[in-house]
Amino acid sequence: xxxxxxxxxxxxxxxxxxxxxxxxxxxxxxxxxxxxxxxxxxxxxxxxxxxxxxxxxxxxxxxxxxxxxxxxxxxxxxxxxxxxxxxxxxxxxxxxxxxxxxxxxxxxxxxxx
Amino acid sequence: xxxxxxxxxxxxxxxxxxxxxxxxxxxxxxxxxxxxxxxxxxxxxxxxxxxxxxxxxxxxxxxxxxxxxxxxxxxxxxxxxxxxxxxxxxxxxxxxxxxxxxxxxxxxxxxxxx
Numbered sequence: 001x002x003x004x005x006x007x008x009x010x011x012x013x014x015x016x017x018x019x020x021x022x023x024x025x026x027x028x029x030x031x032x033x034x035x036x037x038x039x040x041x042x043x044x045x046x047x048x049x050x051x052x053x054x055x056x057x058x059x060x061x062x063x064x065x066x067x068x069x070x071x072x073x074x075x076x077x078x079x080x081x082x083x084x085x086x087x088x089x090x091x092x093x094x095x096x097x098x099x100x101x102x103x104x105x106x107x108x109x110x111x112x113x
Numbered sequence: 114x115x116x117x118x119x120x121x122x123x124x125x126x127x128x129x130x131x132x133x134x135x136x137x138x139x140x141x142x143x144x145x146x147x148x149x150x151x152x153x154x155x156x157x158x159x160x161x162x163x164x165x166x167x168x169x170x171x172x173x174x175x176x177x178x179x180x181x182x183x184x185x186x187x188x189x190x191x192x193x194x195x196x197x198x199x200x201x202x203x204x205x206x207x208x209x210x211x212x213x214x215x216x217x218x219x220x221x222x223x224x225x226x227x
Contacts, residue, residue, distance in 0.1 A: 045216075
C-alpha cells in the first residue's frame with residue numbers, strides 16, 4: 001500500500017513563527033502536492049512538484065513556500081504564520097503523467113494563535 | 114483551467130435510502146474523474162475513478178458513478194446507504210495528459226441516520 005506520512009497530526013504555532021510541515025511518501029512517486037482543506041471550500045492546491053528541486057505554484061501559494069530536496073520528501077513552509085493560515089493541510093503523491101490518482105496523508109491540523 | 118461543482122453541501126438520509134450526489138466539471142479537453150471520501154477522523158481515500166471505457170464505474174462499498182460526457186457530469190450513486198457511509202465526499206477532475214493536478218469540488222457532507 002502507498003503510504004504518505006505527514007510529520008504532525010496537530011500543530012499549534014504563534015503568529016509570525018516560521019512553520020515547517022513535512023511529508024514523506026514511500027512509493028517512489030514522482031509527483032507531490034500540498035493542499036489546504038477548509039470547511040465549505042473543499043481542497044485547494046497550494047504548491048506541487050513533479051521532480052526533485054522542482055516546484056510549481058498552485059491556486060493559493062501566497063504566504064507559503066515549498067522544498068523538495070529528495071524524491072520522497074516534500075516540505076511546506078509558512079514563512080511567517082498568520083491566523084488566516086489556520087487550517088487542515090493535506091499532502092498527496094501520485095505517479096507519472098496523465099492524470100493518475102493521488103494518495104493522501106492523514107493531514108496536519110495547524111492552529112495559529 | 115478546470116473547475117468542479119458539487120450540487121449539495123449537506124445531505125441527510127435515513128439508512129436504506131438511495132443516494133445520488135451531483136458533480137459537474139468544466140474543462141475543454143479530456144479528463145479523468147474521481148470521487149474521494151473522507152470518513153470522520155480519517156484520511157482522504159479513493160472511492161472510484163473513471164479514465165476511459167465504460168462510463169458506468171463501480172467503486173468500493175457499493176458505490177458507483179456514471180460519466181455523462183455531454184452533460185460534463187460524474188454523479189455518485191448508491192442504492193441503499195448505511196450509517197457507516199456518513200462522511201464527506203469530494204468529486205475531483207484532472208486533465209488526462211501531461212503533468213496535471215487534481216481539482217476538487219467543495220465537498221458534500223453526508224449524514225446517514227440509523
